[in-house]
Amino acid sequence: xxxxxxxxxxxxxxEPIHNPEKVAEAIRSSYRILFGELGLASSGLKxxxxxxDGVAILRCALDSLPRAILAAATVTEIDGSGAAIxxxxxxxTIRGVMRKLPRLRSGYT
Numbered sequence: 001x002x003x004x005x006x007x008x009x010x011x012x013x014x015e016p017i018h019n020p021e022k023v024a025e026a027i028r029s030s031y032r033i034l035f036g037e038l039g040l041a042s043s044g045l046k047x048x049x050x051x052x053d054g055v056a057i058l059r060c061a062l063d064s065l066p067r068a069i070l071a072a073a074t075v076t077e078i079d080g081s082g083a084a085i086x087x088x089x090x091x092x093t094i095r096g097v098m099r100k101l102p103r104l105r106s107g108y109t
Contacts, residue, residue, distance in 0.1 A: 005044065006062040009097045010069070011089040011104065013055055018078045020050020023085060024058060026078045031071035043068060048094065055088075055105070057097055065090065 014023045024047035032040045043064035048057045060068040072085045089100040 007059050008062050008065050009091050010058045010087050011097045013086045013088050015084045017054035020056040022078050023056050026075045027072050030075050
């Protein structure tokens with residue numbers, strides 16, 4: 001019997017503030033360049049929730065977590081302008097990431 005895929009949720013912050021969908025697309029593109037199409041497909045990388053203040057929550061497979069963090073760190077440009085993407089927190093549940101969000105928001109605003 002096949003086991004279900006374990007997931008992790010990443011709390012991402014982009015500087016300067018960009019559209020969360022564009023941020024997720026930039027991370028997917030970076031992942032594709034670094035690890036190929038097959039790596040991207042097996043990672044299960046998906047935007048779960050985005051906020052106007054540059055914060056986004058992404059989901060990925062547990063096995064691909066280090067590669068997803070690396071892909072986020074290598075993004076230097078979004079829509080032709082310079083950008084930095086920071087992974088602020090990682091959790092096994094969306095609730096866990098949401099609990100960390102207010103504390104992290106107070107640190108960067």
